[in-house]
Amino acid sequence: MEYLLHILILIGIYVILSVSLNLIAGYTGLLSIAHAAFFGVGAYVAALMALKLHSPFLINILCAIILSGLVGALVGIPSLRIRDDYFVIATFAFQVITFSVLNNWISFTGGPMGLPGIPQPTIFGLRISSHGGFLVLVGVFCALTLCVTQRIVRSPFGRVLKAIREDEVFAQSAGKNIAAYKVLVFMLGAGMAAVAGVVYAYYISFIDPTSFTVMESIFIVSIVIIGGAGSLWGPVVGAIVLVTLPELLRFVGLPSAVAANVRQILYGGLLVAFMMWRPRGFLGEYAFQREEAGK
């Protein structure tokens, strides 16, 4: 039972991560592989505040969102000058830098030893300690993320995001300040990813840099692509499939030494297969294929 709840909680965390990345990559077309970095910023901010300042959960999550949002703006700004593949590389660099900072700033982040002993959160006097409690917590944040995202993408604001994705030149000539939109959408996405980070940190009660690597970013990108970029529910489907699939492998009876490798192969294979035969994923309306460029 606990195992099942654990899987559900993980799915919830990845739903938040992939829905927020979808806002950046799926709706606005800015493919970013820095999402695990925002996830990490959220987790570390909350963990450090909880451990060093003993501040309450809601304050920590608020600070994590704001801080991660500001970092998101920093990553969004290069997207104004560099495009497409080069932008992906820039986000990659940011991801690597974030990991290095977490891994090497030992006096502050604990380095590779991580931050153990994150206390259980208390919200409005309620201490959350059981798996069930965390599932409710994750569920609430998932619902909030989906509501906020739905509100955004169905608004005129969301229409501008899609316009930027499809044709920046047209969006500009329709009088839209695309620079402001790109930075804003990065702040939003990063802020939401921080929520996932905070919940993760409290849930696992121990964080170290290995949870926030490039591989993790790529995993989140895979969820978005396989689930369907640019659709509200696509990443939800993607998160369910990609989180449960490797767990199912456990029951096939593969020796654990092989299972880990098979998992990697499976992700890679799935991604290649989807890119070839179903680039829009399960539910997506946008495939990462750009044909136009220039003026």
Place this chain on the structure above:
Amino acid sequence: MSGEMLEVRGLEKRFDGVRALAGFSCSLRPGEILGLIGPNGAGKTTLFNVVSGFIAANSGKVFFKDKDITGASPYRITNRGISRTFQNLRLIRQISVLDNVLLSFQDQPGEKLRNVFFNWRKSRERENANREEAIGLLEETGLAHKAGDPAEELSYGQQKLLSLVCCLAAKSEVLLLDEPVAGIAPEMTERILATIRGLPSRGRSVILIEHNLDAVMQVCDRVIFMDAGAKVSEGTPEEVRNDPRVIEAYID
């Protein structure tokens, strides 16, 4: 100063030694349709790119209603009231025809993030008003029955017409139309030209780039013939058509 809608003074633009604009000057009067003709590479589209802010000129000035707008970013120029269409059609193909038009309205409060969460009643009211107006525009131009289709499903001519409707939705006072009827079937050409001809009565002024000389002669009040980035000849359509330099250029 002069009461011109748009005034361009001494624009100079070089691309790696090629002078795309060589001290080009011209002005556009209120309610006028100005035709811009000339061989390929004469600098016509470059002029549009400079005026609409997509390219910075090396020197020279652009004035919109006597205000200097040289070097402003494209979105600001559109906000101020200059819209353009593109030679190689630009629309958001995946969203509906109606959404393309809705996207082109200026000052929709719902495009501000804070209004997505607060104040959304106001943006919804505006959205409804815009939608009504957009459908009206689509009806006038005969695209209303396609309003719900993705823009990519329109024919080439319909897409060109749609990009014109988008300029109308932006309520810009100056429209820069880059080859609005190039490569389009005759009856659609007629429809587009009729729409263009009606623009002055809506209070719009137009600069029209077009290779189809008949179309230019039909709709333009004044024509400029451009070559190698400079003005060669200017006058009524008749005068320009009979200018020997123009005849020579077109016979070549």
